[in-house]
Amino acid sequence: MAGRSVVVGVGHYLPERVVPNSEFEKTLDTTDEWIRTRSGIERRHFAADDESTSDLATKAAEAALADAGLAADDIDAIIVATSTADLTFPSAATMVQARLGMTKGFAFDVQAVCAGFVFALSNANALILSGQAKRVLVIGAETFSRIMDWTDRSTCVLFGDGAGALVLELQEGAGTSDDRGILATDLNSDGRYKDLLYVDGGVSTQSTGHLRMQGNQVFRHAVEKLTKTAETALGTAGLGSAEVDWIVPHQANIRIIQGTAKKMGLPMDKVVVTVQDHGNTSAASIPLALSVGKQRGQIKSGDLIVTEAIGGGLAWGAVVLRW
Numbered sequence: 001m002a003g004r005s006v007v008v009g010v011g012h013y014l015p016e017r018v019v020p021n022s023e024f025e026k027t028l029d030t031t032d033e034w035i036r037t038r039s040g041i042e043r044r045h046f047a048a049d050d051e052s053t054s055d056l057a058t059k060a061a062e063a064a065l066a067d068a069g070l071a072a073d074d075i076d077a078i079i080v081a082t083s084t085a086d087l088t089f090p091s092a093a094t095m096v097q098a099r100l101g102m103t104k105g106f107a108f109d110v111q112a113v114c115a116g117f118v119f120a121l122s123n124a125n126a127l128i129l130s131g132q133a134k135r136v137l138v139i140g141a142e143t144f145s146r147i148m149d150w151t152d153r154s155t156c157v158l159f160g161d162g163a164g165a166l167v168l169e170l171q172e173g174a175g176t177s178d179d180r181g182i183l184a185t186d187l188n189s190d191g192r193y194k195d196l197l198y199v200d201g202g203v204s205t206q207s208t209g210h211l212r213m214q215g216n217q218v219f220r221h222a223v224e225k226l227t228k229t230a231e232t233a234l235g236t237a238g239l240g241s242a243e244v245d246w247i248v249p250h251q252a253n254i255r256i257i258q259g260t261a262k263k264m265g266l267p268m269d270k271v272v273v274t275v276q277d278h279g280n281t282s283a284a285s286i287p288l289a290l291s292v293g294k295q296r297g298q299i300k301s302g303d304l305i306v307t308e309a310i311g312g313g314l315a316w317g318a319v320v321l322r323w
C-alpha cells in the first residue's frame with residue numbers, strides 16, 4: 001500500500017477578451033503568418049482592466065471544486081503558481097482562500113515562472129505524502145499581459161492570460177505504477193541562465209518591469225531539457241515513453257512541443273495542444289491544457305500523463321501522473 005495524490009477535480013477560466021494575431025499587425029512590424037509559423041499561436045485571451053490574477057484563479061478553483069463535487073472547506077491547502085500576483089503581498093493564494101470562503105488550512109504562492117505549475121504540483125504532492133494535507137487545490141494563474149512591452153514584437157505576441165486548477169486528494173494505492181495519482185516528479189533550475197528570460201523590474205528595484213527574453217536561446221535549451229526531465233520522471237516511476245497516453249506540455253511554442261514529443265519517440269496524437277488558442281500563459285498553461293484536454297474527451301481516467309515545462313530561471317521539471 002502507498003499514499004498517492006490523486007486528481008479528483010479539474011477546471012479552468014479564460015478571460016472573455018480574445019485577441020487574434022491580426023490585432024498586432026495594426027501596431028507592430030509583424031504578421032499573423034510569422035506568429036503562427038514561428039510559435040503556433042493563433043489567438044490569446046487578455047484579462048479585462050478590472051480583472052486580476054486572483055480573480056482568474058478563483059474562477060478556475062471554483063470550476064475544479066465543482067468538478068470534484070467538493071466545497072472549499074473540504075480543502076486543507078491552496079497553492080497558486082504565479083509570477084503575476086495581484087499584490088506584492090499577501091499571496092494570491094490567500095486572496096483565493098478568502099474569496100472561496102475557506103477559513104481553515106493554509107495557502108501560499110509558488111514562483112517558478114513557466115515551470116511554476118510543475119513545481120506547485122510537486123510541492124502539493126510532498127505535503128500530501130508527508131501527512132500535512134489531505135486535499136490540496138493547486139492553481140496556475142497568470143496575467144502576463146500586465147508585464148508585456150507592447151513595443152517589443154519578439155515577446156508581446158507570445159503570451160496570454162488564464163488560469164487552471166486541480167484538486168489533489170490523498171488516496172491509498174497499491175504502490176505500483178498502475179496506481180492513479182502522482183507517480184513521480186523531477187525538478188531542476190540553473191540560475192546562471194537568468195538573462196535569457198526575466199522581468200527587468202520588481203519590488204526591490206521599485207518598478208513593475210517588462211518581460212525580456214532571448215527567445216532563440218531559451219528555445220535551444222528547451223527540447224533537450226524537457227525531454228531529459230520527462231524521461232527522468234518516467235524512469236523514477238519505473239515507466240518509459242511507450243507507456244505514456246498523453247504528454248501535456250507547457251504551451252510556449254508548437255515547435256518546442258513537437259521537438260520534445262519527437263525526441264521522446266511519441267507521435268503528436270499523444271500530445272494535448274492548446275497553444276494555438278491560449279498563447280503562452282506561463283504557470284497556467286499546463287492546468288489549462290489538462291482541463292481542456294479532459295473537456296475534449298482526450299484525457300480519461302487511468303491515462304498515464306507526463307507534464308513538462310521550462311521557463312525563467314531557468315527552471316524546468318516534469319510530473320508523471322495517472323489520471
Ligand code: UT7
Pocket residue numbers: 029030031034035038039114153154155157214215216217218219222252253256280282310311312
Ligand atoms: O515559456 C517560457 C519559455 N519560453 C519559450 O519557450 C520561448 C522559446 N522561444 C521561442 O518560442 C522562439 O524562439 C520565438 C517564437 C520567440 C522566436 O522564434 P525563432 O525562430 O527563435 O526566431 P528568432 O528569435 O531567431 O527571430 C527570427 C527573426 C528575427 O529577425 P532577423 O534577426 O532574422 O532579421 C527577429 O527580429 O524574426 C524576427 N522577429 C519577428 N518578426 C516578425 C521576432 N519577432 C517577430 C515578430 N514578427 N513578432
